[in-house]
Amino acid sequence: MSARIAALLLEPFALWHAEREHGLDLPLAVTDAGRVRHASAAARAGGVQPGMRVSGALSRVPELHAVPLSAPALEAAWAEVCAGLPAYSPRLEVGGVGRALLTLTPAGAAELASALHARVGLADTRELALLAALGAEAGYVRAVADPAAFRRSLPLEALRGVGLSAELHARLTWLGVGTVGELLRWSKAQQAAYLGAEWAVLKPYLHGANSGGVGRARLPAEVRVARQFDDPLFEPRDLSAAAQALCPALLEALAGRSPQRLTVRAGVAGLTLSATRTVKEDLRAPGVLHRAVLRALDDANAAHLGVEALEVVLSGLDRLGGQNDLWSRAAARDAAELAERRFPGVMRQVQWLDPFSVAAGTAYRWVSALTRDAPAPAPVASVRRAPVTVRA
Numbered sequence: 001m002s003a004r005i006a007a008l009l010l011e012p013f014a015l016w017h018a019e020r021e022h023g024l025d026l027p028l029a030v031t032d033a034g035r036v037r038h039a040s041a042a043a044r045a046g047g048v049q050p051g052m053r054v055s056g057a058l059s060r061v062p063e064l065h066a067v068p069l070s071a072p073a074l075e076a077a078w079a080e081v082c083a084g085l086p087a088y089s090p091r092l093e094v095g096g097v098g099r100a101l102l103t104l105t106p107a108g109a110a111e112l113a114s115a116l117h118a119r120v121g122l123a124d125t126r127e128l129a130l131l132a133a134l135g136a137e138a139g140y141v142r143a144v145a146d147p148a149a150f151r152r153s154l155p156l157e158a159l160r161g162v163g164l165s166a167e168l169h170a171r172l173t174w175l176g177v178g179t180v181g182e183l184l185r186w187s188k189a190q191q192a193a194y195l196g197a198e199w200a201v202l203k204p205y206l207h208g209a210n211s212g213g214v215g216r217a218r219l220p221a222e223v224r225v226a227r228q229f230d231d232p233l234f235e236p237r238d239l240s241a242a243a244q245a246l247c248p249a250l251l252e253a254l255a256g257r258s259p260q261r262l263t264v265r266a267g268v269a270g271l272t273l274s275a276t277r278t279v280k281e282d283l284r285a286p287g288v289l290h291r292a293v294l295r296a297l298d299d300a301n302a303a304h305l306g307v308e309a310l311e312v313v314l315s316g317l318d319r320l321g322g323q324n325d326l327w328s329r330a331a332a333r334d335a336a337e338l339a340e341r342r343f344p345g346v347m348r349q350v351q352w353l354d355p356f357s358v359a360a361g362t363a364y365r366w367v368s369a370l371t372r373d374a375p376a377p378a379p380v381a382s383v384r385r386a387p388v389t390v391r392a
Helices: 013-022 041-045 054-060 071-087 106-116 126-134 147-153 156-162 166-174 180-184 188-207 236-254 286-300 329-342
Strands: 004-009 028-032 035-039 065-068 092-094 099-104 119-123 141-143 222-233 261-268 271-278 307-315 348-352 364-368
Touching: 004 106, 004 126, 013 028, 013 035, 013 065, 013 071, 028 041, 028 054, 035 054, 054 065, 071 092, 071 099, 071 261, 071 271, 071 307, 099 106, 099 126, 106 119, 106 141, 119 126, 126 141, 126 147, 126 156, 126 188, 147 180, 156 166, 156 180, 156 188, 166 188, 180 188, 222 236, 236 286, 236 307, 261 286, 271 286, 286 307
Parallel strands: 028 065, 119 141
Antiparallel strands: 004 099, 004 119, 028 035, 092 099, 222 307, 261 271, 261 307, 348 364
C-alpha cells in the first residue's frame, strides 16, 4: 500500500516517559513543585487529578508512584526516541517534544503505534494527520478516509491540541458547539470574527491547506561512548578511573564542539539507571568533563549496587563561535606602527595611576599605545574662539 503522512503523538511526554520507565499499569503521577502535573489512567481512577498536591494524591492513592519532573531527562529521552524513528521512515520532521511527522504505510504506522504505545494519525495532509492522532487511542492508528466526514464528527476538544485556547473552547461549548462539524456550519467570516487571533492558526485544520509533504530526517548529532567492566565497580576511586578513561574518546569525538546535555547510563544487575544534566560549563576540558560525568553518575545512584557497564552520551552539540576584532592582532599592530611613523605621538592611550585622585597629574598619564610604558604628550584640545564683532 502507498505511504501517507503519519503524525506521532507521545503527549504528555513526561507521563509517557514515566510509564515507559515504570510500567503502564501502575498508578503514576508526574510531579512538579509539590503538585501533580500529569496522572496516569490508574491514578485518575483513584481520584488523582492534575493540580492537586502530592500529599493529597497520596492520601487518595497510597500506592501512587510519584515521578519528579526533570526537563534534562525528558529532552534526552525525546532525543533517543527521535534517533530511532528513521528506522521506520527516511522522512521525518520533529516538532515539539512528543510530536513528529513521518511518511508511513498503514502497516508501518500500526507497527510504530504498537512499539511506542503512541497515538498515530494517518492522512493525506499534515493537518488531518495531526487531528487524527489527537483523536486516536494510545497504541492504535486512526486513518482518515473521508476528510469532510472526519472533520464533521471530530470533537471540538481535538482543536485544543492545535491552537484553540481553553477560554474559546469554553465559550464555544456554552454556545452548544461540541464538534468541529458544528463549528463549520458557521460562515468563514463568522469563524474569523469569533476566533479572533486564533483563526489564522486554526484555519488550515478547519478548511485544509496545501502544506506539502514531510522532509527528510535531520537529527541532531550526539557523541556516545560505552565501556563494559569485568567486575562490578563499587568504590569511588574505581568509578572515577572508569569515567576518566572515557574522557579522551569523548573529547576526540566532540572535535571542538560543545554539548548542551550530558547523560550517563549505568548498567546494574541487568537494569539501566540513568541521569541527565544540562551542561552549564565548557566540557571541552578533560578535567571539567571528568567532574561532570562523576556528578551525573552520582545522580544515577548506581554505585552502591555495582556498576557493570557505563555509557556517556553528549547531545545538543554546537560549535561555539567567537567575536573577533576588525583586524587580527598582527594586522592591528602593523597598522598602529604605520600610523606612528607617519604621525609621531598620535598613537596614545590613558594609563590609570589612581582613579580616585582628583588631580589630573596623579590620576592618569598618557603613554604610547605601542610600548605602553613611554610617556606621551597629551593630545592637544581644540580651542574654539568666540567670533569677533566688528563695528563700523
